[in-house]
Amino acid sequence: MSSVEMQMDAYLSRIGFSRSPSRSLHVLQTVHTCHLLSVPFENLTVHSGGQVKLDLPHLYEKIVLQRRGGFCFENNSLFAWLLTQMGFQVTLLSAQVRNQPTGYYGPPFDHLILMVSLDGQRWLCDVGFGVPGFRTPLSLDTSGPQEQGHRVYRIREQRNDAAGMHFLEWQQDEIRGADGEWTEIYKFTLDPRRMEDYAEMCQYHQSSPCSLFFCKSLCTMLTPGGRLTYIGRRLTTTTFPTEGTALETSTRELQDDEIPGVLKEKFGIVLKSPLVPKDEPMTPLRVVY
Template sequence: MTADTHGIDLDSYFARIGYSGRPAQTLQTLKALLARHIDSIPFENITPFLGEPVNIELAAIEDKLVHHQRGGYCFEQNALLRAVLQQIGFQVTGLAARVLWQMPEGHQSAQSHMLLRVVLEGVPYLLDAGFGSNTPSAPLRMDSAARQSTPHAVYRLTLIGEEYLLEIRIAQGWAPLYRFDCRPRTAGDYKMANWYCCTHPESRFVQQLIATRIVPEGRHVLLDRQLSYQPIDGPKTEKTLADVGDLRRTLLAVFGIEVPSGAGADRKLAGIF
């Protein structure tokens, strides 16, 4: 994969996610950076929902997610995290997955999700900061088929032929999230997938407003006007937002997102109601 020559301002990134440690090529650093990243930078698709394409050049991603306090989806979240880890010295490869979550059995989806493979002391880890409410909140070992606990959920990775299947433990049993292989993806691969996700009328990111944030105590999820919170321990709570003003206030207070202003944005948001 051709490297992006843009260098991330690590001090600004660390300030954005509230990381005050000394980064080193260790599992402790990997865990800490992922935890702070997903707590501080929300998953959101406001840009494509408002009808604008998503620029996944690294400089544009850094400007949006770091300097303008916005969030993004997988092609932004994981590209930023990959660049940060590479500057620290980690061995990182960008991969692509076929999403299976909430899909009919046997559905053949495109490789529309970006994720990362990090090799540390000879051990491969799956790292993903951009799968919305089910984002693993800790690195997952790829050399183990055992169930793996993270602060927010239990996962397992199963190697089937040349592909890995990632599943999450839910009340009803194991549910598939996505499947992927270890072939490195190019910038062109991501541009094609991103273009579909942010512009195609059938894309979920064009049709629905989505925002999620994983905090140490649980997960906040917004789907159009429905806001929910699932604590690590305790029952799920849900709320239906009343209007555009309520939606804007919730996005800012819960997710730290200030939605772009303007009549066009308000008209699109009003369509939710």
């Protein structure tokens, strides 16, 4: 894979971005959204006999040339390379995802996210997350609400030390407003990281019964009006609410022999090896972070 020639133009074409790749906030916002609409968040390599590798030429081959997706370490690290090639200043950050049923956070380096510094402002980028993910970059320079369609996000800073811990939170449509309930998604600091720092957790997510990615075969992607999500033997279609309409979801049960066709038709994914569908409960972590 090291002989693969990585080309920015091919990557931009893969995500459907056809404009001039200038260094501006509008371009950053657009490529972020284009990525989410084109590249699935998925872990199907883990469930089709493969191993996730984090060297950039391999990821370029997989995501750009084979038109696959990946989980956070894959999608966000390759997206960081793209943004750097476009002239953006990018910093890798470590986040810990909150398990919604238990309320506990994952280990350090559980999730890879990006900070982009542009014209004196800082932006949080994340094209490697699932259902709660945001469509366009979020400002790291405000603690106020940031509205994106039917969702509202905020980044709350808690200063326990010099670095400070930041919490990404959201309000879903039914709990929005000044008195609405905020739910934590993940927490992170602004300490710069390197790709080598994520190697141990990348292996953990492929082998631990405490990891969502080991316990469930999944693939999800943003659509212009909602989201498509495959897990195990189910396909869920979500339509986001608009003015005068409510959030709608429908779930279709799948037979094993239907799954390859669904992955190809809905997500553009063709696997080289047979997929073993999986949807098992996660083992709760014994350590609280």
